Amino acid sequence: MMDPATQRQQVLFLYLEHSGLDGRVVAWSFHDGSGRAAELDGSPPYPTGTAALRDGWRLLQVSPVPQRMPGSERVAGRLEHELLLERIVDA
Amino acid sequence: MTDLGEHLLSTRDVATFVARGFLAMPAVVPEDLNLAAIEELGEILATWGSDARPHAPSSGQRLSDIYPAPSAVGTVLRHPPVAGALRSLLGADPVFDHDFVHHKPAGDPFGQPLHQDAMIDPTVAFDVQLFYFPHEVAPGAGGTGFVPGTHLRRVHETDVGRYVHVAGEQQWAGPAGSVVLFHQGLWHRGMANPSGTDRLMYKIRLNPTEPQVRHWDTSDLDALHNGPDDHLFARFRTDSVAGILRHREPWQGEADHRLELAARASLWRYLTGDDRFDVDWYLTRTEARAALS
Numbered sequence: 001m002m003d004p005a006t007q008r009q010q011v012l013f014l015y016l017e018h019s020g021l022d023g024r025v026v027a028w029s030f031h032d033g034s035g036r037a038a039e040l041d042g043s044p045p046y047p048t049g050t051a052a053l054r055d056g057w058r059l060l061q062v063s064p065v066p067q068r069m070p071g072s073e074r075v076a077g078r079l080e081h082e083l084l085l086e087r088i089v090d091a
Numbered sequence: 092m093t094d095l096g097e098h099l100l101s102t103r104d105v106a107t108f109v110a111r112g113f114l115a116m117p118a119v120v121p122e123d124l125n126l127a128a129i130e131e132l133g134e135i136l137a138t139w140g141s142d143a144r145p146h147a148p149s150s151g152q153r154l155s156d157i158y159p160a161p162s163a164v165g166t167v168l169r170h171p172p173v174a175g176a177l178r179s180l181l182g183a184d185p186v187f188d189h190d191f192v193h194h195k196p197a198g199d200p201f202g203q204p205l206h207q208d209a210m211i212d213p214t215v216a217f218d219v220q221l222f223y224f225p226h227e228v229a230p231g232a233g234g235t236g237f238v239p240g241t242h243l244r245r246v247h248e249t250d251v252g253r254y255v256h257v258a259g260e261q262q263w264a265g266p267a268g269s270v271v272l273f274h275q276g277l278w279h280r281g282m283a284n285p286s287g288t289d290r291l292m293y294k295i296r297l298n299p300t301e302p303q304v305r306h307w308d309t310s311d312l313d314a315l316h317n318g319p320d321d322h323l324f325a326r327f328r329t330d331s332v333a334g335i336l337r338h339r340e341p342w343q344g345e346a347d348h349r350l351e352l353a354a355r356a357s358l359w360r361y362l363t364g365d366d367r368f369d370v371d372w373y374l375t376r377t378e379a380r381a382a383l384s
Contacts, residue, residue, distance in 0.1 A: 018346060
């Protein structure tokens with residue numbers, strides 16, 4: 001559990017090149033509830049999803065494996081392989 | 092119709108636009124015209140939304156009729172290399188959709204979320220958005236951010252704003268008088284301008300009014316246009332349109348890249364009128380089998 005009096009949540013979205021957690025990171029967003037760092041620099045924070053786990057991030061959610069809809073099987077849209085991770089830090 | 096022969100795009104240019112969703116023309120507008128355009132864009136910005144705005148066009152007006160002489164903006168749009176590129180992608184008589192003057196003051200910390208303009212759009216025919224940078228934009232000084240190769244993905248406006256960083260994203264930087272043409276679908280965003288120099292950019296969106304088929308300089312088309320059997324897993328060429336369309340962006344995994352190849356091949360079919368064109372046999376095998384059942 002997080003103590004909101006003394007702790008804050010950091011959230012990291014990672015987008016991978018395939019549905020496996022060891023896939024290469026192709027996009028990312030970092031949000032820091034502690035306000036210490038609004039953004040990362042321009043390079044990927046981790047090369048893969050599993051590298052983030054090894055660094056202490058907790059996986060909260062992962063996208064389901066895509067199911068292509070009949071009639072639009074080849075339509076591409078959003079980035080599909082999203083990991084939502086968190087880390088609790090001192091405020 | 093103005094003869095723009097020597098200023099039309101090549102097949103290689105158009106194929107690159109299909110593959111990546113943009114085409115950059117650095118320093119294509121001469122400096123005296125840039126200076127006049129900066130002055131006029133300032134007047135437009137200062138009077139935006141009022142009756143005093145000079146040359147305010149209406150949606151649906153022909154490109155050839157907007158910003159009449161002596162408008163500097165009109166002169167830029169009719170500058171032969173610019174007009175030739177627009178003719179190549181849009182055909183002879185595109186119409187005005189909308190435009191805007193984007194001013195990013197020095198030190199402006201705010202950037203836009205990544206987005207696709209207008210709304211989700213399923214058509215193969217496409218609009219072109221012209222970005223004109225009348226003055227030099229230094230690296231990191233508020234140039235437009237964009238993600239090459241995202242133009243054929245069906246997303247809606249800022250739905251993609253969650254993606255703060257995408258591998259391969261570029262930020263425009265270049266000399267005065269540069270024009271960058273975007274496919275309507277390209278993901279992009281206005282960026283913060285931490286520099287000490289204001290950044291001015293003019294954007295105009297244009298709609299085609301005729302099929303966008305073979306309006307460029309097609310003298311190199313026969314040499315580059317490949318048959319449907321140009322197949323990376325069988326026999327293939329590297330000096331063909333398919334070879335250009337195979338370009339892979341850093342954000343594309345294998346599954347993404349294959350869907351993009353099919354989308355690019357479909358767009359090239361539209362642009363050439365060749366409904367047998369293919370890249371790596373993806374469309375051909377499915378269509379042949381579908382005809383059996």
